[in-house]
Amino acid sequence: MGYIRNKLDILFVLILILILAGLPIGIKAYDQRVWRDEIPSAAKKFTLTGHTQRGWLLGEVHAHDIISLWNQNKSMKRPVIEVSKGDLVVFKLKSSDVVHGFSLKDFGVFLKEGIQPGKVTQVSFKADKVGTFTFSCNAICGENHQNMKGTLVVKA
Numbered sequence: 226m227g228y229i230r231n232k233l234d235i236l237f238v239l240i241l242i243l244i245l246a247g248l249p250i251g252i253k254a255y256d257q258r259v260w261r262d263e264i265p266s267a268a269k270k271f272t273l274t275g276h277t278q279r280g281w282l283l284g285e286v287h288a289h290d291i292i293s294l295w296n297q298n299k300s301m302k303r304p305v306i307e308v309s310k311g312d313l314v315v316f317k318l319k320s321s322d323v324v325h326g327f328s329l330k331d332f333g334v335f336l337k338e339g340i341q342p343g344k345v346t347q348v349s350f351k352a353d354k355v356g357t358f359t360f361s362c363n364a365i366c367g368e369n370h371q372n373m374k375g376t377l378v379v380k381a
C-alpha cells in the first residue's frame with residue numbers, strides 16, 4: 226500500500242509542476258490572442274504618458290526619466306501625432322504620477338474613468354475626418370491640468 230501511495234504522490238507532484246509551468250504559458254497565449262483580436266496589425270499605435278509637470282509625453286516613461294523630468298524646466302510639452310484619414314488609431318494611455326484622464330471629443334473619445342499610474346488604458350477610434358484636433362486630460366490632475374494637451378493631425 227505504501228508503494229502505491231508514493232506513486233500517487235509522485236503523480237500529484239508531476240501534475241502540480243505541469244500546472245505551474247503551464248499557467249504562465251497559457252496566460253501569455255491568452256494575452257496574445259486578445260491583443261491580436263482587439264488591434265489589427267495595421268492600426269497606428271501610440272503610447273502617451275501623462276505627467277503633471279510636462280503634460281503628455283510620447284512613448285514609454287520610466288522611473289529614471291521621471292526624476293530627470295522633474296528637474297528639467299517645467300514647460301509643458303504638446304506632442305503632435307500624425308495619422309492619415311481612414312487609419313485605425315490606438316492610444317495606449319499611461320500615467321507617470323497621478324490619475325490623469327483623456328479626451329478627444331472630435332472622435333467621440335472621452336474617458337469616464339481615470340488613467341491609473343501603473344496601468345494601461347487603451348482607446349481606439351477611426352480617423353475618419355481630416356483636420357487638426359486637440360486631445361486633453363479630462364481629470365483635474367494639478368496646477369498645469371489646463372495645459373495638458375496635444376495635437377492630432379489627420380492628413381488626407
Ligand SMILES: [Cu+2]
Nearest residue numbers: 325362366373
Ligand atoms: Cu492630467
